[in-house]
Amino acid sequence: MAPNITKKIKEIALRVTPQRHAILKFLEGNVTHPSAENIHHKLLKKMPNISFTTVYNTLSKLVEAGKIQEVYIDPNKKRFDPRIDPHHHFYCKVCGKVFDVGYDAPFSVIINPLNTKKLDGHQVDEIQIYIKGLCKDCRSKR
Amino acid sequence: MAPNITKKIKEIALRVTPQRHAILKFLEGNVTHPSAENIHHKLLKKMPNISFTTVYNTLSKLVEAGKIQEVYIDPNKKRFDPRIDPHHHFYCKVCGKVFDVGYDAPFSVIINPLNTKKLDGHQVDEIQIYIKGLCKDCRSKR
DNA sequence: TTTTATTTTGTAATAATTACAAATATGGCA
DNA sequence: TGCCATATTTGTAATTATTACAAAATAAAA
Structure with missing residues (x-):
């Protein structure tokens, strides 16, 4: 092993x-x-x-x-990801595939979890960004 | 009515x-x-x-x-929100409450859904930001 | 090798979502 | 206003994902 x-x-x-x-x-x-x-x-x-x-x-x-x-991007079930470094996820509403998305774009995110003021006093442990749409493969089939 | x-x-x-x-x-x-x-x-x-x-x-x-x-921020079930203007969500892992979070902070997000280049060609329809942690009420009980 | 505690297995319970057909109610029209 | 065609509601049951549990099997230490 x-x-x-x-x-x-x-x-x-x-x-x-x-x-x-x-x-x-x-x-x-x-x-x-x-x-x-x-x-x-x-x-x-x-x-x-x-x-x-x-x-x-x-x-x-x-x-x-x-x-x-x-x-938790798939409405039907939990999906598991071995990558634990910061990145986002894209979910294709047609085929259900989930893709990793780089931490940078097409939006920039500046996260400061320590600042709870603007979150009404809530303590932030994790932030997940989920993007949904039509994946490259499904797009090319249209 | x-x-x-x-x-x-x-x-x-x-x-x-x-x-x-x-x-x-x-x-x-x-x-x-x-x-x-x-x-x-x-x-x-x-x-x-x-x-x-x-x-x-x-x-x-x-x-x-x-x-x-x-x-879809609650791992156990779908939650429904009458607000459809841009905003984020906070989920308390202890009490399960979901709170609306303003579109601005504690992070700034610049979204350009039209730019699919940096998303490997995927077409973006929606972006959801889910924040999890301990809510204000549960924090004060500790 | 023996022992003990952890892990696996198989089954079954729980919970959320969805499907379906019979009964009912809505909205257009006479 | 009253009737009718169609959409909607209801109640039940099927489906799917997740979780609980106890008996059997296994890993690691002595």
Whole structure:
């Protein structure tokens, strides 16, 4: 098993299991923002007994530990993203694909989470920017 | 029945019904971002036979017509907002309340939806900014 | 190798959303 | 005003995603 993935698991969970390893390996570098069901379905091919509950629970733990993030841009289900550096998301209303969008444009965002004054005293923990529309592929089909 | 609400219904739907009127009236000026279930539950007090399906279907039509908006900031359910002018949303992770946030701060956003170049060719229809954290009320209880 | 606590599995419960057909009500028209 | 065609509402049930739970299996330490 890849040592870097094993290391990641040890950082957050006590035990290293083949299931957890497979889930993290599948997510690594994955830019499709899969749902829990997507992930489970794909892993079943190589690991025919892995249960949905295990996938679901592992994803929850990874999110809780800050190793991956949940993306709520899809109205129907949670999507998961291994990238945790600052970036935005684009959701295609036609095909449902989710794309990463760079932190810069087509808008500039200057965030200062420490300043709660203009947020009526609320404490800001995270800011997510969701962009919706028609993706490049679906556009070219029109 | 209030003529302005009746007018709004006529603009989008052929028939004006007491149910649709009650739903729109309940939403008007409502800043709590209620869920479909919230709305149904409240309306039952004055209209004991209104069904959840009617509430749900009417909300869908209002969203489709652009008279209200769906807010996906709550991980558990859709929330509805009668405000359709540009503004952001804050979600309290503790109490689940959703607050409107002004379009300006604590970050500045310069949006140019027409520029698709930096979005890899995707066509932008809407941009939503979701802020999560601890709301003022919950903060003061700590 | 044995032991203990964690993890996985499989199933089932919960909750939100959506589909559908029968009953009802709206709005146009005579 | 009263009738009729069509849209809407209702109530129930199906679908889908998420979560809970306990028994069986496994990882890691002794």
